[in-house]
Every structure is written in C-alpha cells, then in structure tokens.
Amino acid sequence: MHSRILRGIYASEGWFMKLIESNNNNFVTKDASKAHLFYLPFSSRVLQAPSETRKHFTKSIRALCNSDVVFGKDTSLPETFVRDPKKPLSNIGGKSATQRPTLAFFAGKPVHGYLRPILLSYRGNDKDPDLKIFGKLSRTKGKKNYLQFMKTSKHCICAKGVELGVVRALFVAEKDIPNLKKILMSVSERRYRQMQMRVKRVQKHFLWHAKAEKYDMFHMILHSVWFNRVFQIYV
Structure with missing residues (x-):
C-alpha cells in the first residue's frame, strides 16, 4: 500500500511520503534504538477505507488525508490540489481584491x-x-475554467456536502441561501481585505515544495505528529 500519489486532491499523503524519505539526514535513523516513532507508509487513498487502519493500528498516530481522524491522537494531512507534481506551486495565488x-x-x-x-x-x-x-463546468476550449473563476471571484462558495474536509471563513445558514447576494454584499471592503490577508498569512503552512522549506506543510505535519506523540506520553 506504499503508493506515492503526487497529483490531485489527495496528493498530500504522497508528498509526505516523498519528503520524509528524501530528508533522511534530518528525520530518519537506521538505528531502531534511537527512533522516537516507526513510520508505516499506508495510503488511505489506495486502501479506500481509512477505518481499516483504525481497527488494526489503534495505538498508532494516523496521518490521514481524510476527515476520519481521532482528535487528540491522529493528525491531518490537509487536502491541497496539486496539478503538476514537477511544479507543486504552479497556479498558486489569485487576483488582488480590486481585480475580482x-x-x-x-x-x-x-x-x-x-x-x-x-x-x-x-x-x-x-x-x-x-x-x-x-x-459541472464544461471543458470547452476558450471558456473560463474552474481555476480562473476562483482567481477572479471575491467569494468562492463551498456548499456543504457529505464530507467534513472543508474549512470555511464566512458562514451562511441554509435558510439564508435566497439572501446570499445581499449577505455577501454587506461584507465591507475593509473586512474583506482583513479576511484575505489572514488567509495569506497562513498560506505558507499549506504549500508543498519540491524540497521542504521551513514552516511549510511538511514541517507542520511533522510538528503535529510530534505534538500528538508528546500528548499521548503525558496524558
């Protein structure tokens, strides 16, 4: 089940596998007596059933690109859509607030x-x-695609689905859907720019690089694993 899927919405687990193995000098030891943890590279995307890992590895810290986690014990690999494994940062960023x-x-x-x-x-x-x-957007040549619409829109609607793996900053109640435009129009320019800048500040924690960089997603996941390990020792 060791499969590096480096493209698509579940690319995070593949990139974590790739980078943990390519950073041997910093994080990996061949001496078992010096190891703090043992790493078992199971792909939940390949398994198609992350609950199986919960059944057989109840004392393990599961790092899953999935919302099926046990809080305080497991750690999450946030979903980030990687389109080009050779250039994981391609198509990052959108237009300024005045150009949306x-x-x-x-x-x-x-x-x-x-x-x-x-x-x-x-x-x-x-x-x-x-x-x-x-x-569903068509892929007809010459039409704007999904990514272009996102980059030129002030708000991207994240309608609640059957999964929990989506984070939202501005919430609108279901009963208020008929008033959606009025609610979004009521957001002042000052508040909108504040929300946009807050997202920009944390963006570095959700990016993959060909070589791991300080405070990027790879290091944040390692920090979460370390924190959960310490939490388990002292609880």
Missing part, C-alpha cells in the same frame, strides 16, 4: 449532498452577473 469582478462563484455536480441542488435552484447560469453559479 465576480462577487461569488460556485460550480459542481448536484450529487454531492442535498444542499447543492438547493443552491442551484435559486441561481441559474448567467441570470445574475455578480453570482456565477454553475453545475
């Missing part, structure tokens, strides 16, 4: 949870120039 003409953008198939069909029913394609809400 679209108020909000959403695109996705209506099969992922019950909320997406509700959202799509309130706003059809191209009915409102401020809200770009679509079903």
Whole structure:
C-alpha cells in the first residue's frame, strides 16, 4: 500500500511520503534504538477505507488525508490540489481584491449532498452577473475554467456536502441561501481585505515544495505528529 500519489486532491499523503524519505539526514535513523516513532507508509487513498487502519493500528498516530481522524491522537494531512507534481506551486495565488469582478462563484455536480441542488435552484447560469453559479463546468476550449473563476471571484462558495474536509471563513445558514447576494454584499471592503490577508498569512503552512522549506506543510505535519506523540506520553 506504499503508493506515492503526487497529483490531485489527495496528493498530500504522497508528498509526505516523498519528503520524509528524501530528508533522511534530518528525520530518519537506521538505528531502531534511537527512533522516537516507526513510520508505516499506508495510503488511505489506495486502501479506500481509512477505518481499516483504525481497527488494526489503534495505538498508532494516523496521518490521514481524510476527515476520519481521532482528535487528540491522529493528525491531518490537509487536502491541497496539486496539478503538476514537477511544479507543486504552479497556479498558486489569485487576483488582488480590486481585480475580482465576480462577487461569488460556485460550480459542481448536484450529487454531492442535498444542499447543492438547493443552491442551484435559486441561481441559474448567467441570470445574475455578480453570482456565477454553475453545475459541472464544461471543458470547452476558450471558456473560463474552474481555476480562473476562483482567481477572479471575491467569494468562492463551498456548499456543504457529505464530507467534513472543508474549512470555511464566512458562514451562511441554509435558510439564508435566497439572501446570499445581499449577505455577501454587506461584507465591507475593509473586512474583506482583513479576511484575505489572514488567509495569506497562513498560506505558507499549506504549500508543498519540491524540497521542504521551513514552516511549510511538511514541517507542520511533522510538528503535529510530534505534538500528538508528546500528548499521548503525558496524558
């Protein structure tokens, strides 16, 4: 089950495997008596059932690119979409606040949870120039793709689905979906820029590099593993 998947939404586990093995001098020892932990590279993406690792490795710290974790014991490998394994930082970053003409953008198939069909029913394609809400985006040459819409939109709608692996900064109650535009318009320019800058500050902790850099995701995951190990010793 040792499979380095370095592309796509579950690339984090592959990149962690790659970097832990390529940083032998800093983190890996061949002397078992000096080891603080033993690393078993299981791919939850290949297993397709992270609960299996919970069953057989109840005393282990699981590092999963999945929301199925035990808080205070396991550690998370955040989901980050890597498009090019040779250039993991390609397509990072968007336009400045003044160069985002679209108020909000959403695109996705209506099969992922019950909320997406509700959202799509309130706003059809191209009915409102401020809200770009679509079903599955076509890949027709010449049309804006998903990434371009995200980079030119002030808000990207993250409709609740069947999984828990999504973090949101601005919450809108389901009952308020009909007033979505009014709610987003009420966010002042000053508050919007504050939220954007806060995301920018923590961005470095969620990036993969071809060679690990200080405070990047690789080091933050190692810190989480270390912290959870210390937590288990003293509890």
